[in-house]
Amino acid sequence: MGKNRLEAFSDGVLAIIITIMVLEMKVPHGVHLGDLEPLLPVFSSYVLSFAYIAIYWNNHHHMLHTVHTVKWPILWANMHLLFWLSLVPVATGWMGENSFASVPTAVYGVVMLMAGVAYFMLQTAIIRTQGEDSLLRRAIGSDVKGKISPILYATAIATAPFFRWASLAIYVGVALMWIVPDQRIERVLGGSADGE
Amino acid sequence: MGKNRLEAFSDGVLAIIITIMVLEMKVPHGVHLGDLEPLLPVFSSYVLSFAYIAIYWNNHHHMLHTVHTVKWPILWANMHLLFWLSLVPVATGWMGENSFASVPTAVYGVVMLMAGVAYFMLQTAIIRTQGEDSLLRRAIGSDVKGKISPILYATAIATAPFFRWASLAIYVGVALMWIVPDQRIERVLGGSADGE
């Protein structure tokens, strides 16, 4: 079975998750520049989470390009990933509206860790469905990024009660690590015009 | 006429329904782990309903793969299904925010029952449009799942005023029954790469 619907549904959910976070940014009450100040923590966590959902979409985009057929384990692994990503708005809102306090910052890390685990499970489901000659396995190689990220997230969760700015720095760092979606996927797929 | 738009529109509505339920989970007010406790009922019903919408999407995905042409009865049967599924968020919110009290739990069962009936009506509309040689009819065989589910839902609605945990157990049980979308559809369609 084809992958078009899986991609379309994922695009819909991710489009909503990215935009729903804007609803957490309430219209300011006054009409002065200073009235934007209380929005600053919320706005910064919105930027961080927008970037994270964007990173997930870009990587999901590249990974799904190596897929030709879907079977139900891929459908469920994808749903699992979308579930954890759907918690990003409320986790972000909790963290941002409380000026990055310790517990919300740790919980944000838990959500991110679970999303990363879910992404890894989807990657595995695809590789298993593709079998021995898996295009995706060849593309990701030793998958250093995918193995380091959970360790970094776990570290961030542990430091959150003590050094929450260290946690934030880790979140930003992991984001930077994934900003360029896997170039090897681009190479393995070749420069086919409009190829899927 | 092709089925692409029907699938795209359904994907849009289902993507929104799955995500809109997250808006019912308000950002907690405090910054302590204990402040997550009031969210627990809402969160559990969100997980159950996310799973249900995911199950519907996966089964809708498989069922629509057997379709090549749509006529207006299929369009309307699909709209009818989307209508009932659109009530899942508010039914879930009512049940979850009131700690699974009897009446909301029964009403949740009514919505699920109607959604199941609507799904069966869509299945029938597709089979009728496909005519004698219906691919979908061959795939679903005797359709035990589809016949048992309404009976189980009706039972859950009846027990809700007395043993609401029995109702919840039935909801979870029916969900488990549908978790693997029809394998016979996967076989009937064959292993065609990207085939629709």
Added chain:
Amino acid sequence: MGKNRLEAFSDGVLAIIITIMVLEMKVPHGVHLGDLEPLLPVFSSYVLSFAYIAIYWNNHHHMLHTVHTVKWPILWANMHLLFWLSLVPVATGWMGENSFASVPTAVYGVVMLMAGVAYFMLQTAIIRTQGEDSLLRRAIGSDVKGKISPILYATAIATAPFFRWASLAIYVGVALMWIVPDQRIERVLGGSADGE
């Protein structure tokens, strides 16, 4: 230029409009069946508007099936239609939450009238783009439905201050008129499997 994006964008907007109306149905406060009673006006207008958006989508589905190329007048006529349809939620909410009072019922008719006019303008833009041999023109024939509807809506707006139930009956009547999307379009397109 192809029509895929136009269809996808329209599907997205219509999917949201249909579902956003559910947000107007707030979770009831109590846990008794009687607590559903205040929801009844809102729920009835939700059903009516869901049906209307569904009717628009089904007819839009059939009309766009006759289109092969889009030019900017079609893009703008479609945006204009989506604009008026986007006002359906708030017009419906105003009418439903005030038990179908006169002014909100008239305003609902104004929104419906404008949406009907916009649909006619899109139909015209498509026919003009298709030129002399227009597939859509052949399909809609004398377009009785399209000409009667604005007259009926105008009547409903006029009677709203005096006999608002007459207005509601007209709204339901016009909905019934459009429930079966143009069969002539289905015939003109033929029984092509997956044809667009």
Added chain:
Amino acid sequence: MGKNRLEAFSDGVLAIIITIMVLEMKVPHGVHLGDLEPLLPVFSSYVLSFAYIAIYWNNHHHMLHTVHTVKWPILWANMHLLFWLSLVPVATGWMGENSFASVPTAVYGVVMLMAGVAYFMLQTAIIRTQGEDSLLRRAIGSDVKGKISPILYATAIATAPFFRWASLAIYVGVALMWIVPDQRIERVLGGSADGE
């Protein structure tokens, strides 16, 4: 890699942005025509922003039609554009709910300016990916519109504290400038039926 997902995701986000602004228009409290009056500033900014998002979608539609392959710089430039456009609802709400006061009107201009810059960056990323024989570069020629708009927006931001109606006039004027998506793109792509 193909562009279908990029278009689908963008369509999803833009569909949501256009419709989410309707949530800022709260259902009026009374049942009289006069109760619509407080909605007037919000409604006018909704119309202006709907038009702006529509203009962006139409131009994005034409621009993406010249694209055959996407690489990660295009993915990121597009995300950047969607980010700034996602701020249009809250900027519009702030401006509209405060009767177009100076600071909100200037901030609206900042968001519009950044969106314009982001659009130009996406245009550049596409042209670079297309290389020497870039279809898009041939289509936009000297790109007068793209160069004048930021200057006009900057002017509007500067005048907002003093002559905010001048700023509003500039916003409307720039919108009018972009209402007809690039005709040269339509010509360069030719009259190919359903061509992408």
